[in-house]
Each structure stands twice: as C-alpha cells, then as structure tokens.
Amino acid sequence: MHLPNPRGGGKRFLWRCIPLMVVLLAPWPGLATSFSAAMAGVCDAAVGLVFGSDPEIHFVPEHYEGHPWWVQMSVKSVFTNQSFSVPVDTRTVAYIRIAVFLSLAVAWPFWATRQEMKAMAWGFALLIGLIALTIVLPLLQVLGIVKALALGVLAQSTLSIGILTLLTYPSMAFAVPGLVWLLTLRLGRLGPVTTA
Amino acid sequence: MEPAATSTSALHGLRAAVWGAEFRAERRFILAFIAIAGVLFSVYSFPYPDGSAARRWSDGYLRAYAHLAGWVLSAFERDVVVSGQNIVGHYSLRIVRGCDAIDAQILLVSAVLASSAYSWRWRIGGAGLGFLLIGVFNVIRICTLYYVGSHFPEYFDSFHHEHWPLLLIALAAAGFVVWSRLASSDRRQANAPA
Numbered sequence: 001m002h003l004p005n006p007r008g009g010g011k012r013f014l015w016r017c018i019p020l021m022v023v024l025l026a027p028w029p030g031l032a033t034s035f036s037a038a039m040a041g042v043c044d045a046a047v048g049l050v051f052g053s054d055p056e057i058h059f060v061p062e063h064y065e066g067h068p069w070w071v072q073m074s075v076k077s078v079f080t081n082q083s084f085s086v087p088v089d090t091r092t093v094a095y096i097r098i099a100v101f102l103s104l105a106v107a108w109p110f111w112a113t114r115q116e117m118k119a120m121a122w123g124f125a126l127l128i129g130l131i132a133l134t135i136v137l138p139l140l141q142v143l144g145i146v147k148a149l150a151l152g153v154l155a156q157s158t159l160s161i162g163i164l165t166l167l168t169y170p171s172m173a174f175a176v177p178g179l180v181w182l183l184t185l186r187l188g189r190l191g192p193v194t195t196a
Numbered sequence: 197m198e199p200a201a202t203s204t205s206a207l208h209g210l211r212a213a214v215w216g217a218e219f220r221a222e223r224r225f226i227l228a229f230i231a232i233a234g235v236l237f238s239v240y241s242f243p244y245p246d247g248s249a250a251r252r253w254s255d256g257y258l259r260a261y262a263h264l265a266g267w268v269l270s271a272f273e274r275d276v277v278v279s280g281q282n283i284v285g286h287y288s289l290r291i292v293r294g295c296d297a298i299d300a301q302i303l304l305v306s307a308v309l310a311s312s313a314y315s316w317r318w319r320i321g322g323a324g325l326g327f328l329l330i331g332v333f334n335v336i337r338i339c340t341l342y343y344v345g346s347h348f349p350e351y352f353d354s355f356h357h358e359h360w361p362l363l364l365i366a367l368a369a370a371g372f373v374v375w376s377r378l379a380s381s382d383r384r385q386a387n388a389p390a
Contacts, residue, residue: 156243157242161237161238161241164237169298170294170358171299171362171365175368
C-alpha cells in the first residue's frame with residue numbers, strides 16, 4: 001500500500017488539520033443542544049420515511065443531567081404498549097466523526113481537481129451511511145428486545161459485535177472517519193482527470 | 197450543471213478501483229485489511245456466554261491489564277489496591293472491554309498483516325511490536341486516567357472518550373507509517389545489487 005504524499009508536505013497538512021480539529025471539537029456553548037436537537041429531528045424524519053407517518057420509534061432530544069449530547073431513542077412495543085428507551089450519544093456517534101472527516105478533508109487540498117471533489121463527496125456520503133449504520137444497530141437490538149423483530153442467535157451476535165466495534169470502542173469515533181478519508185483520497189486519484 | 201462526462205469519469209475511477217489491474221495491490225491490501233480486522237473484531241467482541249473458556253480468557257486479559265496498571269500506579273501511590281478488574285485508590289476504575297485499546301491494536305495489526313508487499317518476518321514482527329507498543333501506551337493511559345479522575349474529575353470523560361482514543365489511533369497510524377518505511381528500506385537494501 002503506497003501512502004499518499006500530501007501536497008505541500010506532511011507538516012503543512014498537520015498544521016492545518018490539528019487546529020481545525022481542535023476548533024471543531026471544542027465545547028462551544030450551545031453546540032451540544034443544537035446538534036443533538038438537529039440529530040433527533042433528522043433521525044425522526046428518517047424513521048418517518050421508513051416506517052410511515054405513525055412510527056413507534058422516536059428520537060427525543062431530552063437532555064440528561066451532564067449529558068447535553070444525548071438523545072433518547074424510544075421504542076414502543078405494539079404488544080405490551082410499554083416503551084423502551086436508550087440514550088444515544090450524538091457526539092460520539094456523529095459529531096466527532098463528521099468533525100474529524102471535515103478536518104482531514106479541508107486540511108488536504110481536495111478541491112484541486114473535480115475528481116477529488118467528487119471523491120470527497122462520495123467519502124462524506126459513505127461516512128453518513130456508516131453513522132446511520134451505527135444508529136441502526138442498537139435500534140435493531142432494541143426492536144429485538146421489545147419483540148417487534150424476531151432476532152435469532154446469529155443476528156443477535158452479529159448486532160452485538162457491530163455495536164461493540166462501531167459504537168462502544170471509543171477509538172472508532174476517530175478511526176472510522178480516518179479510514180473513510182484515506183479510502184476517498186485514493187479514489188480521488190483514480191481514473192482520468194475530468195476536464196470541464 | 198455538471199457535464200455528463202464528469203460522472204462518467206468518476207464512475208470510471210470507481211470501476212478502476214474495484215476491477216482495474218493497475219490497483220491490484222491496493223485492492224488486495226484493502227480487502228485483506230477488512231477481512232483480518234473483521235475476523236479479529238468478531239472473535240474478540242463475540243458475546244461469549246458466562247463461564248465459557250473464551251469469556252474466562254477475556255476476563256483474565258482485562259484482569260491482567262488492571263494488575264499491570266495497578267502495579268505501575270503502586271510505584272507512585274501506596275493506597276492503590278487491585279481486585280479483579282477494579283483498581284481502587286483515591287479514584288476507582290474498572291477495566292472493561294473497550295478499556296483495553298483492542299480497537300487500535302486490531303486496526304494496526306490488520307494493516308501490518310495485510311501489507312503483502314513485505315515478508316512474513318517483517319509482518320509478524322511488526323504486528324507483535326505494534327500490539328505491545330499500544331499495550332504499553334494503554335497502561336500509561338489507564339494510569340493518567342486514574343490521576344485525571346482523582347484530581348480533575350470534571351475532565352475525566354473528555355480524556356476517557358476523546359483525548360486518549362485520538363492519541364491511540366494517531367499512535368497506531370504513525371506506527372504503521374514508520375513500520376512500512378522501515379520495511380520498504382529493508383526491502384530496497386535486500387534488492388540492491390552487490
């Protein structure tokens with residue numbers, strides 16, 4: 001595997017990337033509440049699109065004491081009418097991943113060619129897909145708990161492995177966007193360069 | 197409006213990445229990396245039943261981490277006691293799955309083993325050394341978390357969930373870059389004419 005050499009040198013890349021990451025990951029006032037509210041709205045809209053206008057799954061930006069980034073994922077059992085709620089940390093699941101990807105992407109002059117801009121757009125779409133998967137996995141597990149989904153042993157084990165790998169291990173919040181960025185960087189250098 | 201040629205060339209690039217012969221080595225690396233990491237994450241994260249041999253081994257591994265970190269901490273503090281997976285002193289820590297830096301270790305080991313351009317001697321040596329290096333840093337991480345928790349508890353969460361995970365991933369990435377440069381230079385020297 002040939003590692004790409006940054007244009008202008010690795011030091012310049014780090015000088016751009018690290019301050020940007022520090023700024024984006026800083027605890028700005030109001031950021032947590034507004035981002036978690038936006039995430040809850042997007043997740044609720046996505047659930048509405050998939051399950052129709054009256055879903056039994058809701059994402060509520062109910063702020064827990066000391067956890068302004070958390071969103072409550074609530075699933076209501078149609079059989080027992082009981083609700084089952086689990087908190088989703090939107091900072092770990094989404095914000096850090098987006099911030100790290102954007103820091104890497106902006107620090108790299110990806111706008112040099114249209115091919116690279118396209119690759120970065122693909123990469124960002126892939127990252128959003130992985131973030132969606134990170135939210136869907138615990139949702140499926142909760143649906144299994146409330147018996148809305150019949151999950152076999154294999155499905156439960158797969159979900160458990162996926163949740164531990166993508167969600168529980170804290171380093172994955174940084175590794176996933178880093179790996180997606182590396183992949184898109186290579187994609188940006190493939191094929192003929194597009195001319196306008 | 198985007199000209200149609202742009203999307204055609206992007207598709208061409210994507211097709212070249214997936215099927216093209218010129219990117220065979222990179223494609224092989226990516227597929228091998230995903231396969232090795234997938235197997236290792238599945239084996240380690242599988243929900244083994246309580247009392248099973250794998251669960252006992254996994255718990256023993258976490259207890260060993262707790263004892264190692266407790267031993268290092270006891271050099272600076274006499275009050276530290278380790279009981280099972282718990283480190284108890286001025287601040288209490290419990291070492292659970294995810295506290296063992298296995299994610300960074302698996303990513304580094306997978307990347308090294310997937311680098312088929314280098315000899316197995318280099319790959320196995322690199323994987324072993326990388327695993328140990330991250331393990332050592334993880335013991336340092338646990339010790340610093342103990343002190344952050346006892347002296348600056350308000351910063352514990354950010355150190356636990358953000359600063360140290362970022363450092364471990366950066367260490368794994370840097371370790372891979374350094375290893376691949378060393379392995380490349382060794383291969384060049386081996387191939388150089390006498």
